Amino acid sequence: MLIGRLPVDEQVDALRAALARNEVLMEVLARAAKLGLPGWYLTAGCVFQTVWNVVTGRPPAEGIRDYDLFYFDDSDLGWDAENEVIQAGAHVFRDLPAVVEIRNEARVHLWYEDHFGVPCEPYTSTEAAIDSFAATTCCLGIRVDRDDRWRIYAPHGLADVFNLVVRPNPVLAPRSVYEAKARRWREQWPELTVLPWPEHAGDVP
Numbered sequence: 602m603l604i605g606r607l608p609v610d611e612q613v614d615a616l617r618a619a620l621a622r623n624e625v626l627m628e629v630l631a632r633a634a635k636l637g638l639p640g641w642y643l644t645a646g647c648v649f650q651t652v653w654n655v656v657t658g659r660p661p662a663e664g665i666r667d668y669d670l671f672y673f674d675d676s677d678l679g680w681d682a683e684n685e686v687i688q689a690g691a692h693v694f695r696d697l698p699a700v701v702e703i704r705n706e707a708r709v710h711l712w713y714e715d716h717f718g719v720p721c722e723p724y725t726s727t728e729a730a731i732d733s734f735a736a737t738t739c740c741l742g743i744r745v746d747r748d749d750r751w752r753i754y755a756p757h758g759l760a761d762v763f764n765l766v767v768r769p770n771p772v773l774a775p776r777s778v779y780e781a782k783a784r785r786w787r788e789q790w791p792e793l794t795v796l797p798w799p800e801h802a803g804d805v806p
Contacts (some may be wrong), residue, residue: 604656605760612759616652617751620743623651623661625699629668632693633701634745638672638686640706640727642742642754645669649738649762653790656763664789667700671742673727675707683708706730719775728754733775735782738767767795 604615620626630643647668654661669692674682683705690703700770706724713721724730731742737757744752761768767786776798783795 603764605762605764609758610764613753615763616753616759619652619655619661620648621795622655623647623665625662625665625697626651626668628697629670629694629699630699630743630745632697633670636686636690636693638670638674640673641728642671642682642731642744642752643668644731644742645734645739648743649740650790652762653765653793656765657790657792662699665699667702670701670703670729671706671730672703673706673724673730675723678708679709680708684771717774717778719773721773728756732756733773734770735779736767737770740770765790765793767793769796769798771799 602611607615626643626647633641633643635701646767647665649742650665651661653659654663672686674686686705687703690701694701704727707729709722709730710723713719721733727742731740731754735739738753738761740757741759741762742754746752757768757770760766767783769776771779779798783793787793787795
């Protein structure tokens with residue numbers, strides 16, 4: 602049976618088993634926990650692309666550009682505060698063969714429009730930021746608490762991730778961002794099924 606058709610608890614077990622095969626991801630996850638960042642998640646490409654690699658029989662870390670580490674701290678929205686965390690992370694992850702991108706999601710609204718061309722309302726949590734990713738497949742975050750308990754945030758479930766389906770999420774990112782990402786992913790993972798941007802979303806490429 603396809604993993605995407607298993608009961609949710611079994612899909613979660615399959616997710617953990619797949620992620621455990623990416624040694625770099627597991628080391629980033631363990632070290633991130635020690636940083637003690639508020640509301641943190643390891644999220645986006647490094648998570649779902651590890652699953653894609655495992656499902657398609659590729660090396661678990663193949664094609665993963667970076668490891669996104671998000672946190673949420675609205676107590677200080679200045680760049681210096683975020684940069685201090687980034688520098689602390691650079692020290693913690695310095696010997697790993699991976700780029701770890703650390704971002705405070707409480708600050709995203711300050712630069713999002715300049716970068717993507719559309720305004721972004723301030724997020725209220727890291728989960729809210731994950732909800733706004735361009736594809737529902739991307740909306741997946743994991744972390745390990747200090748008691749080694751796994752936390753998995755998957756507002757759209759896990760079936761599409763295991764079934765290699767890329768589905769648009771037209772809530773914030775423009776159509777052009779979704780289609781550019783989808784094209785790049787299909788080059789690396791041609792087995793993907795990429796669903797089209799909904800016309801009713803009214804976003805012109």
